[in-house]
Amino acid sequence: MRNPLIALVPAVLIAGWAHAQTQAPVAEDQPAEAQAEQAEREAEPEEEKAPPPEVTTTNVEGVWERSSAGGRDTATFTSATGEMLFSASCIPADTETGNKMMVIKAASAEDTVGAIDLFTSAGNARVPAAPDLSPDTAAGMAEPVSQQTFVLASGAGDLRVVSGSRGMVFETDPMLKSVVRACHPAPGAVPQVQPEEEADEEAEPAATNS
Known part of the structure; x- marks a missing residue:
């Protein structure tokens, strides 16, 4: 009975190790991406606003x-x-x-x-x-x-x-x-524009009685 149990132990260890290898990259990818984003933010130069001149x-x-x-x-x-x-x-x-x-x-x-x-x-x-x-x-x-x-x-x-x-x-x-x-404009310097209706009435000839 000991030999079969001993034979099974390495197989279980190998399977566990393989499972850990497949899961590890997923767990490690997130910190790596976060670190990369943080590095990019730190690398970006901050906009420097020029101070107003001292008067x-x-x-x-x-x-x-x-x-x-x-x-x-x-x-x-x-x-x-x-x-x-x-x-x-x-x-x-x-x-x-x-x-x-x-x-x-x-x-x-x-x-x-x-x-x-x-x-x-x-x-x-x-x-x-x-x-x-x-x-x-x-x-x-x-x-x-x-x-x-x-x-x-x-x-x-x-x-x-x-x-x-x-x-x-x-x-x-x-x-x-x-x-x-x-330099101020003189009062009444702006010409007065007649309303369109009044201008049209003056332009039309008076009607004659037949």
Whole structure:
């Protein structure tokens, strides 16, 4: 009886080992896949957001000047060293724009500046801007009647201008207010369009009695 039992033991062990071999890969595949996914996530570079530039604000002394050239009325603030720091110009209406526009320019420290921020006692406003043709200058446009023109025309005391990482504080001036207010469209400048029904009635000849 011992010989048959001894003969059966190796067969049972072999069968158990074979069963374990067929099951082991399934159990090991899941941790391997999880490890691979984790490795891929760790390998992927995280999106780095560039920190906003630190704004250095300085008080600037200078003078305001008003000029008119090519139909543009402009108020310009120039520093004591002769650097143009800020300007506001009114572009007259033409066939391309259809109405007046304000052009705002400010000295900037970046070539990729995307806005000019205005801070006055009347509120804050942002002018979408881009690098101007002049070096280290940003330029943007605003509607004659807008939040941007309101803060420039109504603010009193200091005017703070931030363009990129450059911030400047200087005193506003009646010249600037006058240029901005003069750019507003005149009352009744928009032509009145007659309703279609009234226009059709006037176009039809009066009926005659036969």
